[in-house]
Amino acid sequence: MKKPALHPLNIHPTALVSPKVRLGRNTEVGPYAIIEEGVTLGDDCVVQAHAILTNNVTMGDRNLVGYGAVIGAAPQDFDHNASITSGVTIGNDNTFREHVTIHRGSKEGSLTRVGDRNLLMGGVHLGHNVSVGNRTIMANNCLLAGYVEVGDDVVLGGGSVFHQFLRVGEMCMIRGGTAWSKDIPPYTVGIIINVVCGLNAVGMRRKGISSASRADVKKAYKLLYRSGLNVEQAIEAGKSFEWSEEAGRFMSFVAHRTKRGLCSARSRTNDQAEAGE
Secondary structure, eight states, rough: OOOOOTTTTTOOOOOEOOOBOOOOOEEEEOTTTOTTTTEEETOOEEEOOOEEEEESEOOOOSOETTOEEEEEESSSSSTTTTOOOEEEEEOOOOOOOTEEEEEEEEEETTTEEEOSOEEEOOOOOTTOEEOOOSOOOOTOOOOTTTTOEEOOOOOEOOOOOEETEEOTTOOOOTTTTOOEBBBTTTTTEEEEEEEEEEEOOHHHTTOOOHHHHHHHHHHHHHHTTSOOOHHHHOOOOOOOOSOOOOOOOOOHHHSSSSSTTTOOOOOHHHHHHHHHE
């Protein structure tokens, strides 16, 4: 079958694009897509069939918005009303696959934010005021409630779900099918509900973090989870150490206490049993 001709501006004739939309160079809009007033797209973006962009979405260059994705819809928040002006801001080189949904901010002038080079697979949901860093991978059907913060280089397994207001530290790796209601420290591996089982050593090596810095992160992890100290005591004890940059970020994350609290760690006995020690 012959492919339908595109508009000279690469807009399919069945797409509905407001004349007040700002489109970058070489941006392509597929069949039956809807782009409403207030949307700005950078260069070389692709909006595939049946996708919807609405309400103050600003997107950088080379982003793919997959089939049926919805970006900028109203937040699922009882406190929100239609008179509020809020939005979604997105960086460059992101891929949002089929039926991804990203809701705009809930409060006046607030934003839901996504950085650069992220991959959100089919069915991922970002609630209002979520903040996502750079180079994250979210497998199918991950669900992030409002105000969740996700650091750089994070991997979230398929079907994992995250309570509102929690933080996921940089370079975490989270097992699929898990549920989270507490903050997850950087570089850790999450395995069951609110429990981590050690460090993402493979990810740190691939990122080029030196062996000395990795050892320092391990030292910080042990101080928090293996020393017998409570969190406040571990934070205080950590002030006497000269940490590497990465370990310093681990301790800084821990020291920034929130109402969610921190995940616990699986017992050393279980770790040793799994490793055959």
